[in-house]
Amino acid sequence: MTLKSHRPAAQDSSDKGADRSAVNAYLVGGGIASLSAAAFLIRDGDVLGHNITILEELDTLGGSLDGSGSAQEGYVLRGGRMLESKYLCTFDLFASIPTLDTSQTVTQETFAWNETMKTSSKSRLVRNGKRQTAPAFGLSEAHILTIERLALEPEAKLRDTSISDQFEPSFFKTDFWFMWCTTFAFQPWHSAVEFKRYLVRFAHMVDGFDRLQGIMRTVYNQYDSMVRPLQKWLTDRGVTFEFNTRVTDLGLTEDGGKIRVTQIDYDRVGQPGSITLAAGDLAFVTLGSMTEGSDVGAMDRAPRLREKTDGGAWRLWETLASGRPDFGNPSAFADHIDESKWVSFTTTLHDPTFLRLVLNLTGNVPGEGGLITFPESSWLASIVIPHQPHFIGQPDDVAVLWGYGLSVDKPGDFVKKPMSACTGAEILSEILGHLRIEAEAEKIIETSTCIPCMMPFITSQFLKRAKGDRPLVVPKGSQNLAFIGQFCELPDDVVFTVEYSIRSAQTAVYALLGLDRSPPAVYQGKYDPRVLYKAYRALHDLPA
Numbered sequence: 001m002t003l004k005s006h007r008p009a010a011q012d013s014s015d016k017g018a019d020r021s022a023v024n025a026y027l028v029g030g031g032i033a034s035l036s037a038a039a040f041l042i043r044d045g046d047v048l049g050h051n052i053t054i055l056e057e058l059d060t061l062g063g064s065l066d067g068s069g070s071a072q073e074g075y076v077l078r079g080g081r082m083l084e085s086k087y088l089c090t091f092d093l094f095a096s097i098p099t100l101d102t103s104q105t106v107t108q109e110t111f112a113w114n115e116t117m118k119t120s121s122k123s124r125l126v127r128n129g130k131r132q133t134a135p136a137f138g139l140s141e142a143h144i145l146t147i148e149r150l151a152l153e154p155e156a157k158l159r160d161t162s163i164s165d166q167f168e169p170s171f172f173k174t175d176f177w178f179m180w181c182t183t184f185a186f187q188p189w190h191s192a193v194e195f196k197r198y199l200v201r202f203a204h205m206v207d208g209f210d211r212l213q214g215i216m217r218t219v220y221n222q223y224d225s226m227v228r229p230l231q232k233w234l235t236d237r238g239v240t241f242e243f244n245t246r247v248t249d250l251g252l253t254e255d256g257g258k259i260r261v262t263q264i265d266y267d268r269v270g271q272p273g274s275i276t277l278a279a280g281d282l283a284f285v286t287l288g289s290m291t292e293g294s295d296v297g298a299m300d301r302a303p304r305l306r307e308k309t310d311g312g313a314w315r316l317w318e319t320l321a322s323g324r325p326d327f328g329n330p331s332a333f334a335d336h337i338d339e340s341k342w343v344s345f346t347t348t349l350h351d352p353t354f355l356r357l358v359l360n361l362t363g364n365v366p367g368e369g370g371l372i373t374f375p376e377s378s379w380l381a382s383i384v385i386p387h388q389p390h391f392i393g394q395p396d397d398v399a400v401l402w403g404y405g406l407s408v409d410k411p412g413d414f415v416k417k418p419m420s421a422c423t424g425a426e427i428l429s430e431i432l433g434h435l436r437i438e439a440e441a442e443k444i445i446e447t448s449t450c451i452p453c454m455m456p457f458i459t460s461q462f463l464k465r466a467k468g469d470r471p472l473v474v475p476k477g478s479q480n481l482a483f484i485g486q487f488c489e490l491p492d493d494v495v496f497t498v499e500y501s502i503r504s505a506q507t508a509v510y511a512l513l514g515l516d517r518s519p520p521a522v523y524q525g526k527y528d529p530r531v532l533y534k535a536y537r538a539l540h541d542l543p544a
Helices: 032-043 088-094 106-116 141-152 169-173 175-184 192-201 222-236 313-321 353-362 424-434 441-446 498-512 529-539
Strands: 025-028 052-055 068-070 074-076 125-127 130-132 240-242 245-255 258-268 271-276 282-286 342-349 371-373 381-384 399-405 448-455 481-484
Touching (some): 032 052, 032 498, 074 448, 125 175, 141 169, 169 175, 282 313, 353 441, 481 498
Parallel strands (some): 282 481
Antiparallel strands (some): 074 342, 125 130, 381 399
16 A cells, blocks of 8 residues: 655755755654644745645644634643744744735734734732732742753753752742743653753743743634644645554665665554655654643543553654664653643633633733633642634634643642543632632533543653753754654754744754755843843842
């Protein structure tokens, strides 16, 4: 069984100035990394769209940038990614992608929207049902000195230590930690190197972080606002999407230190098949998956905790890395589910009561406030109410909110069960408890659909790692293979972002095609004295 016929490439695709009209490119995975790589191949590499094939295990594209459901059955978002103005690769790509209505580019739409709807939280933290506007960080001088040391210390010296190895226990009770960890989903046992990278990468956002200033959102959820326009752009150029196709292995020839992909093995709806690559063809593989093994519950059913064997992404990486240390170490990320799992929940509201009460409490209209965290929550739960409608086609009388909990195995404060064992109704009840909504609670629950989702690997990219656990985008000796996504190594940038996936794609395409260009450099606010001065004052809770 083969997916399509292939012509031999006219010449090696990595030759500068090469005629790439005969180059075939195969992209494993249908997430934002692969979609972006396909776009860069076409836009910057002159590869023909109809010579590009994206192989996706599921029946839809988008990977972790998903959005599904309906007003009747309930909408589902496994997660949401924040944007900010220094995501240079993201906005470079989407400056070429029209919105679905073709009135402007996605980049233009996003920047214009965030001029209209600026994030400025008046209730970043809620304690005892009362909002805290611009809460103080509450850091001691020892905490600040540790933060400054981490910002300066070489990654090699931090090695595979955790955040808790670097800070005294009191740090994890500060409001700085509550705001930082819930914005980015860090846990104390996560990698100190990743924490350091975030401190440096977002130094320009420390000032104003107590109000979430500088965080940007798309008009709708990111599937509707980013994935769908990009998919349409690729479809219009002839890109082939093969769904329900799980790649199981790559045929590799290794000779004299040079590695070349010659075959892609796959399973499609239970039928094995393979693709033969010609001399100039390219392969891009998305390693691992944050949302592999996700399981969705319901109002009356808790989601299940699944394993890495419930999908193909981790197994493919394990197969490729076996005996090949330059291909990374997937076990560092896939074999510690208790350290990488959490539960998100999407609530579809058919009655305006909840939004009215939260508006009265927070002082923010939907879309303006960003994440609301309950520091007293045993689950360390947070919610966000986006601008409505959050889905294209969402009825005017329906609203959507999203939330998640980081400590999913602890009993709740109002529902005495671990979040991981709770139904959607129980999770919603717990949130209402922290908001001190009592009289209207029964009505809200009866008119809502709360769908929880257990994600075993959602922060696996934050786990402690050693040098080499994440492979280079283009492994040593590779002639036509590149790794993309959240589990390859990009110095200076930070995982768990759209920007990281897109930067990996841009890096991979330019390298394999031998283009004399590079992705935009990672923004380095640490070299700007104004950024450092503002961050210093913010860390010390000094007025601006």
